[in-house]
Amino acid sequence: MQLRKTLLVGWVSVALLSGCSWFNSEEDVVTMSPLPKVENQFTPTTVWSTSVGDGIGEYYSNLRPAWQDSKVFAADRFGIVKALDADSGKEIWKIDLSEKTGILSRNKPALLSGGLTVSGSHVYVGSEKAQIFALSTEDGTVAWQTKVAGEAISRPVVSDGLVLVHTTNGMLQGLNESDGAIQWTVNLETPALTLRGESAPATAFGAAVVGGDNGRVSAVLMKEGQLIWQQRISQPSGATEIDRLNDVDTTPVIVEGVVYALGYNGNLTALDLRSGQVVWKREVGSVNDFIVDGGHIYLVDQNDRVMSMSTEGGVSLWRQSDLLHRNLTPPVLYNGYLVVGDSEGYLHWLNTDDGRFVSQQKVDSSGFLSTPVVASDKLLIQARNGKVYAFTR
Known part of the structure; x- marks a missing residue:
């Protein structure tokens, strides 16, 4: 289940x-915090906005744009993938990955999920139908398509000639970057009850580090697909099944030989990359990806507190609690500010020094779920209805 x-x-x-x-x-009782009143110190400029299909609707999906050079790549759940001009938002090419069913029948949706990844001459995307697609960045043609071990709802990661895919049934697979052939599979195990989400791997020094639904972080040698170490960072506890959920769905961050990992109902933990041994841990949980930058850790916890902590021991630096239960996106650093979106379609801009609000804007009534993306001098975000926005500050 x-x-x-x-x-x-x-x-x-x-x-x-x-x-x-x-x-x-x-x-x-869970109550969404009212919208905080903010005196805007500036108003971000909307450079362009454009629709990419029908978005994700009411489904949980981390579909988000990817960016390379002068192109933005975006998709919807049905199977539409577009390349857009990064400066104007104009369509460069479009492809439909949905399944053809007949002249008079509507195509079956491809159920794309997890976000796009662009590397070299290909853009990669996975689906809930256990398919990984590699598309040409030039014209969108399908270079290869591979069926993997399970639903691919986290974004693919490209490293060392491999496309790494973490599936919902706990398999980490390495696919050949050139043709999609499966090179190896590692079973990371999955408990009976889990959250709907998977950690995308982080890579460094020939190793892939990934969180699992069993509360563990695992390091895998990419060349052979060999498990190097596992470390538990979240221990099941509590009276209900919800309380005992301990998935590590966030993508680990590797900085200077230290792995930072974050679990639901668990801990923010710093691990030694070589051995997996715990360097320090602090009691905070989340399902949102987080940022490590300049000795600071920026995160949104599972109650939607926005927090800053030190990489030296995980000391709390500041906490912003005025957005509780607004279903925030993961944070992004842009132009010196921390930016998060919420389920009502607002973007909130915070001062990184103290967490104070510096700007707020209503963007899209369908709301936001996926991570904002920095593309050179622009900030991109995709709404639930499939509309992609580009901002500058």
Whole structure:
């Protein structure tokens, strides 16, 4: 059985609309924080916006754009993939990866998920149908297509001649970058009850480091597909199955031989890259990817607190709690500010020194779920309805 994040969000939504609780206890009521009042110090400029299909609808999906040189690549869940001019947003090419069913029938959706990755002359995307596509960045033609071990809902990662794919049934697979042939498979194990999401690998020094649904972080030697070490950073605890969820769905971050990893209902943990031994850990949990930059860790926790911590021991530097339960996106650093989106379609800009709000703007009523993307001097974000926006500061 797999517990979908959409179900969790649905429970939160019910609580918001009706005032009821998840577990019929007044203590468990989840309430979205009201929109904080912000005196804007600046107003970001919308350079362009364009629609890419129908987006993700009400489904949980981390589909987000990718960027390389002068092109932005974006997709919708149905199977539309587009290349856009980064300066104007104009369409360069478009391909439909949905399954053809007949002249009079609507195509079957490809169920693209997890975000696009661009490397060299190809852009890669996975699907809930366990398919990985490699498309030409020039014209969108399919260079190769490979069926993997399970649903591919995290973004593919390209490194050392391999396309790394982490599937929902706990398999990490290495595919040949040139033709998609599966080179190796590592079983990272999956418990009976998990969140709907998977960690994308981080790579360094020939190793792929990835979080698992069993609360562990694993390091795999990419050349042979050999497990090097595993370390638990989240231990099941609590009275309910929800409390005992301990997935590590965030992508680890590797900086100067240290692996930073973050689990749900778990810990932010610093690990030695070579041995997997714990350097330090702090009690904070999340399902959102996080940032390590200049000795600081920026993250959104599982209650939507935005936080800054030191890489030296995980000391808390500041905490912004005015966006609780607004279903925030993972954060991004852009133009010296920390930016997050929320489920009501607002972008919030925070000062990285103290977490104060410096700007706020309503962008899209369908709301945001996926990570904003920095593309040279622009900030890109894709709304749930498939519309892609480009901003400058």
